[in-house]
Amino acid sequence: MIRQKIREILEEIGNAELVTVTKSRSIEEIIEAIEAGARIIGENRVDEARKKYGMLKDCLKKYNVGYHFIGHLQSNKVNKAVGFFDLIQSVDSVKLAEKINKRAEELEIVQDILVQVNIGEEEQKYGVPPGEVSSFIGSLSGLGNIRIKGLMCIAPYSENPEDARPYFSRMKKIYRTFDFEYLSMGMTNDYRIALEEGSNMVRIGTAIFGERKY
Numbered sequence: 080m081i082r083q084k085i086r087e088i089l090e091e092i093g094n095a096e097l098v099t100v101t102k103s104r105s106i107e108e109i110i111e112a113i114e115a116g117a118r119i120i121g122e123n124r125v126d127e128a129r130k131k132y133g134m135l136k137d138c139l140k141k142y143n144v145g146y147h148f149i150g151h152l153q154s155n156k157v158n159k160a161v162g163f164f165d166l167i168q169s170v171d172s173v174k175l176a177e178k179i180n181k182r183a184e185e186l187e188i189v190q191d192i193l194v195q196v197n198i199g200e201e202e203q204k205y206g207v208p209p210g211e212v213s214s215f216i217g218s219l220s221g222l223g224n225i226r227i228k229g230l231m232c233i234a235p236y237s238e239n240p241e242d243a244r245p246y247f248s249r250m251k252k253i254y255r256t257f258d259f260e261y262l263s264m265g266m267t268n269d270y271r272i273a274l275e276e277g278s279n280m281v282r283i284g285t286a287i288f289g290e291r292k293y
């Protein structure tokens with residue numbers, strides 16, 4: 080089942096990257112996904128991700144799987160996240176970026192990040208307001224130990240995925256004004272629309288593993 084889903088989605092998304100979202104999933108399920116072709120794993124909690132990593136290490140190494148952080152990063156978890164994740168997709172404040180940079184400097188590494196954009200300008204969501212992305216990125220320019228690889232967003236939820244189209248389209252416009260590698264947008268409900276609007280990285284959990292139990 081998982082195997083089949085991974086294969087279908089990989090074929091469907093073509094050249095875009097698939098981030099297989101494994102929050103709440105078991106080690107067995109994750110290994111099945113990796114053996115079927117998943118090459119990037121996404122987790123949204125630092126402690127859960129680190130715990131699972133311990134059990135997945137051999138498999139991740141064997142298949143050269145990337146490990147991404149996609150959740151809201153609390154500042155007290157920064158030291159456990161920097162250098163651990165290949166890409167932190169959810170940088171949403173200058174303060175957080177500075178903290179990541181400082182830790183990366185201590186570790187003598189460069190941490191890859193994406194800037195999370197609150198494209199729907201929703202109060203309950205994290206992210207930089209769309210009108211402030213340019214100035215936000217400007218204010219990170221002095222931080223030598225982070226590297227901005229692109230932008231990420233979560234579109235406002237709607238039963239009808241078509242409703243997300245204008246948000247994805249606006250993201251693509253913002254993305255075009257920079258020279259970044261990744262535009263991470265699209266989840267189970269709306270990834271097809273996201274791809275049509277120019278996403279090159281989708282983050283999918285439910286469509287692969289079924290409904291989450293928590």
Ligand SMILES: *Cc1c(COP(=O)(O)O)cnc(C)c1O
Pocket residue numbers: 100102123149150233266267268282283284285286
């Ligand atoms: C959970 C999650 C996803 C995947 O959501 P599904 O609807 O299960 O595909 C994608 N992105 C983020 C940031 C998430 O937290």
